[in-house]
Amino acid sequence: MPEIIQHQDIVPESCLGKRFDQSLAIMFPDYSRSRIKDWILAGQVKVNGDVLLIPREKMYGGEEIDINAKVEAEIRFEAQNIPLNIVYEDDYILVINKPAGLVVHPGAGNPDGTLLNALLHHYPALNVVPRAGIVHRLDKDTTGLMVVAKTIAAQTNLVDALQLREITREYEAVANGVMTAGGLVDEPIGRHSTKRTQMAVSYIGRPSVTHYRVMEKYRLHTRLRLRLETGRTHQIRVHMSHITHPLVGDPVYGGRPRPPKNSTEALLMKLRSFKRQALHAAMLSLFHPITGEEMTWHAELPEDFVELIELLQEDNKLNAQDEY
Structure with a gap:
C-alpha cells in the first residue's frame, strides 16, 4: 500500500x-x-x-x-530473509555492521541477495522510502558501519547532513608500504578513462578529501586510521593507491601481495589469501535526523582483519629479536 x-x-x-x-x-x-x-x-x-x-x-x-x-512502494525489489548485524535501531534510523561479501544495492550481476533486500524483510515499511532508506554505501567487501533511514523525513535529513559533511565516518585499513606520518589526500576522483568499472584520480573528477594517520608500522605495511571528508566511490582505495600505498588485498587497486623478507609461513599465506581490501568502517558519528541528539557507534574489526594485524605484529617481534 x-x-x-x-x-x-x-x-x-x-x-x-x-x-x-x-x-x-x-x-x-x-x-x-x-x-x-x-x-x-x-x-x-x-x-x-x-x-x-x-x-x-x-x-x-x-x-x-x-x-x-x-x-508508492518500490515493488520491484524482493524482501529476503538475510541476517543483519544491527548495532542500533529506533523508529527513525538503524545502524548496521555490514559483513564482507554483502552488496548494498541490487545492480548488474547482483539482482538480489543484497542489503536492500535484507532491509525490506527486516522492516517492510521501508518499501515506501527511496532505496529502502540507504543513504550511503560501502563496497561489497568493505566491512563496518552504515546508517539507514526508516522514514522519508529521516532520509532527507541524513542526505542533507552528508552533503554538509556533518556525518563523521572513520575507517581502519592496512596499506602496503611503510608510511612515516599521517596526512591527507586532496585529489579529485572520477570514472577511469578506459576501465569503466573503476575510479581514478582525475582533474575532471569531483572534489575528494581523505585524512589519514598512522596507527602502527610493520616491516612492509602500515595500519591506518582514515576519515572521509567526502564520500566518492572507492575513495579510500583510490587515494591510497594514488600515493603508492594501496590497501592489502585490494583486487582492483592493490596489485600483488608484498610480503617482507623472511616472513613466517602463516603471514605469507594470510597475505596471499586476503582477497578483499583490508578496509573497515570502524566509527560512525552523527546528529540524529529527527531528535538532533549526537550519537556515535564503534564496530570491532572482523576476524580476518584481526588475524592479519596479529600476524604482522608477530612478524615485527620475530624480526626485531633476530636483529638483536
Whole structure:
C-alpha cells in the first residue's frame, strides 16, 4: 500500500519571488526538492484550491498550500530473509555492521541477495522510502558501519547532513608500504578513462578529501586510521593507491601481495589469501535526523582483519629479536 503524505500550510511572506518548488522545500524541509517537484508535476499539490503544475511559478506569500501525495512502494525489489548485524535501531534510523561479501544495492550481476533486500524483510515499511532508506554505501567487501533511514523525513535529513559533511565516518585499513606520518589526500576522483568499472584520480573528477594517520608500522605495511571528508566511490582505495600505498588485498587497486623478507609461513599465506581490501568502517558519528541528539557507534574489526594485524605484529617481534 502507498504511504499518503498530507500537509496544509500558508506560504510565508519571506518566500516572495521564490519558485513554487523552492518555497515548498523551505516550508516542508523533511522532503527533498526533487520529491516535491515530482508531487507538483503529478498534480498532488494545490495552491488556493487549484492544482498548479508549474514548479517554477513565482510565489507572493499568503497562498494556501494543500499537499495530498502518494509515495508508492518500490515493488520491484524482493524482501529476503538475510541476517543483519544491527548495532542500533529506533523508529527513525538503524545502524548496521555490514559483513564482507554483502552488496548494498541490487545492480548488474547482483539482482538480489543484497542489503536492500535484507532491509525490506527486516522492516517492510521501508518499501515506501527511496532505496529502502540507504543513504550511503560501502563496497561489497568493505566491512563496518552504515546508517539507514526508516522514514522519508529521516532520509532527507541524513542526505542533507552528508552533503554538509556533518556525518563523521572513520575507517581502519592496512596499506602496503611503510608510511612515516599521517596526512591527507586532496585529489579529485572520477570514472577511469578506459576501465569503466573503476575510479581514478582525475582533474575532471569531483572534489575528494581523505585524512589519514598512522596507527602502527610493520616491516612492509602500515595500519591506518582514515576519515572521509567526502564520500566518492572507492575513495579510500583510490587515494591510497594514488600515493603508492594501496590497501592489502585490494583486487582492483592493490596489485600483488608484498610480503617482507623472511616472513613466517602463516603471514605469507594470510597475505596471499586476503582477497578483499583490508578496509573497515570502524566509527560512525552523527546528529540524529529527527531528535538532533549526537550519537556515535564503534564496530570491532572482523576476524580476518584481526588475524592479519596479529600476524604482522608477530612478524615485527620475530624480526626485531633476530636483529638483536
